[in-house]
Amino acid sequence: MDVKVILLSIGASFMLAILFGPLFIPLLRRLKFGQQIRTDGPQSHLKKSGTPTMGGIIIMLAVLLAFLKFSDKTSEFWVLLVASLGFGLVGFLDDYIKIVFKRSLGLTAMQKLIGQLLFSVIICILLHQMHHSTVVSIPGTSAHLDFGWFYYVFVVIMLFGTTNAVNFTDGVDGLLAGTGAVAFAAFAILALHASEHESAIFSATMIGAMLGFLVFNAHPAKVFMGDTGSLGIGGGMAAVAILTKTEILLVIIGGVFVLEMLSVILQVGSFKLRGKRIFKMSPIHHHFELSGWSEWKVVTSFWFVGIVLAAVGLILGR
Numbered sequence: 001m002d003v004k005v006i007l008l009s010i011g012a013s014f015m016l017a018i019l020f021g022p023l024f025i026p027l028l029r030r031l032k033f034g035q036q037i038r039t040d041g042p043q044s045h046l047k048k049s050g051t052p053t054m055g056g057i058i059i060m061l062a063v064l065l066a067f068l069k070f071s072d073k074t075s076e077f078w079v080l081l082v083a084s085l086g087f088g089l090v091g092f093l094d095d096y097i098k099i100v101f102k103r104s105l106g107l108t109a110m111q112k113l114i115g116q117l118l119f120s121v122i123i124c125i126l127l128h129q130m131h132h133s134t135v136v137s138i139p140g141t142s143a144h145l146d147f148g149w150f151y152y153v154f155v156v157i158m159l160f161g162t163t164n165a166v167n168f169t170d171g172v173d174g175l176l177a178g179t180g181a182v183a184f185a186a187f188a189i190l191a192l193h194a195s196e197h198e199s200a201i202f203s204a205t206m207i208g209a210m211l212g213f214l215v216f217n218a219h220p221a222k223v224f225m226g227d228t229g230s231l232g233i234g235g236g237m238a239a240v241a242i243l244t245k246t247e248i249l250l251v252i253i254g255g256v257f258v259l260e261m262l263s264v265i266l267q268v269g270s271f272k273l274r275g276k277r278i279f280k281m282s283p284i285h286h287h288f289e290l291s292g293w294s295e296w297k298v299v300t301s302f303w304f305v306g307i308v309l310a311a312v313g314l315i316l317g318r
Contacts, residue, residue, distance in 0.1 A: 006188060009070045009204035010211075016062035017212025025216060025223045028052035033099050051221060054095045055213065056229020060088045062209035063236075067202055075130040076198035076243050079123055083239035084202075086119030087163050088232025095226040106227070120159045123239065124152040132242075139249050139316040155242060162241075162250065163234030165257035168264055168283045170230040173219035175285060175299050179256045179306040180233050181210040186253045186310035187240045190317045199240045206236060219295050246317055253313035256306045260284060 029052050063084065071077050093115070094106035107115070134151035137144040147154055170176040188203035210233070216222045225233075234257075241250035251258055263284035270278045279287040288298045 003192070005070060006192070006200060006204045009066055009201050010208040012069060013062045013066035013205040013208030014212040015208075016065055017058050017209045018215060020058045020061060021212070021216045021223070024055065024058050025052055028054060028223065033095075051224055053099070053224040053226040054092065054228050055217065055223035056088060056091065056095075056225035056227070056232055058216075058223075059206075059209045059213050059225060059229050060085060060232050062212060063202075063205045066205040066208065070201050070205070071198055074198055075126060076196070079126050079130075079243060080198060080202045080236060080239050082119055082122050082126065083159065084232045084236035086122070087116065087159070087235030088228055090115040090119070091167075091227030091229070091231030094231075095228050116160060116163065117156070119235070120156045123159065124155055127155065127242070128152070133245065135245075136247050137245060139246075139252070139313075154247070158242065158247060158250070159235060159238045161261070162238035162254065162257070163231045165254065165261035166234030166237065167227060167230040168260040169257050169285070170225060171283060172285050172289070172295055172298055173221040174214055174217050175302055176225065176230060176233070177210045177214040177217050178299065178303045180237070181207050181214070182303065182306040182310050183237060183253050183257075184210070184240070186313050186317075187237070187244065187246070189314060190246055190249070191240065191244050193318060194244050196244050199243045202236065203240055206233065219299070246313075249313045249317050252316065253310050255309035256302055263287070 033052055033054050064081075067077075067081070090107070090112060094112060096106075098106040106112075134148055135144050135146045136151070136154070166176065166180070169179060184203040184206040188200050188207065191197075191200035191203055213223075213225065213229075217225065237254065238250065241247050241253075246253075260283040263279060264282045266278050267282035270276055280290040281287055285298050285302065288301075289295065293301075
């Protein structure tokens with residue numbers, strides 16, 4: 001595949017996000033789609049209350065238009081589109097209910113589960129129809145396992161786990177947009193190496209869209225992506241890992257997201273079992289904020305960790 005197409009995909013989605021920002025941010029502000037800030041979180045975040053959210057629309061729309069332009073509309077195209085836009089839609093509904101109906105929890109846990117399961121099943125059906133391999137390779141070795149029918153259960157677990165892990169990471173200005181762009185950069189390289197055209201193009205459009213969004217989301221953020229963006233990014237990332245047969249590498253390349261999710265699991269588990277918290281607050285990026293780190297220090301440190309993990313993933317993947 002021509003690397004020029006990858007660069008054009010990045011550039012196109014970046015410019016689209018840059019163009020959409022000034023259009024959507026004032027609209028979201030006029031509609032009073034403002035973020036509600038947790039009162040038990042870092043006090044410095046309280047001033048962010050009312051900042052427009054649901055900015056993930058900017059990312060998803062930029063990705064959609066650029067992907068439509070440069071992709072070949074194969075079976076892989078539909079898997080990637082359903083994974084990103086489908087989970088993004090669940091996130092959009094969750095954000096919309098939170099803001100418009102003033103319900104702090106948005107969709108109920110059951111409603112969100114049904115929505116995510118619906119799109120996960122559609123993805124599994126598409127994978128089955130395209131005779132996608134059910135073999136999973138162990139990175140850095142020649143070992144591999146054929147999961148058979150269990151592979152589709154594994155796919156659902158991947159989609160649920162990745163979207164929730166990515167969602168936990170969205171809590172500090174620029175954190176998810178930066179770490180997400182780094183992870184997709186690694187997957188774009190792996191997709192190129194594996195001649196997975198659609199996954200490479202999709203990853204490129206995600207890189208550009210998130211970097212464009214970062215222009216408005218870097219501290220101090222003018223807009224937040226909300227669940228619309230985080231669930232869409234997570235769904236797309238899991239789909240790329242599935243299509244490029246780098247399922248296990250996702251845990252390494254997306255190590256920052258795994259760390260964020262583990263911090264929440266450990267915090268909740270410790271409090272329920274021992275009545276004590278491990279961290280000052282979870283997800284773990286808030287722990288560092290409450291420990292005195294500035295937002296910028298937290299974000300750049302996590303970006304650096306993401307870059308290192310992406311490099312490790314690339315080494316193992318090749």
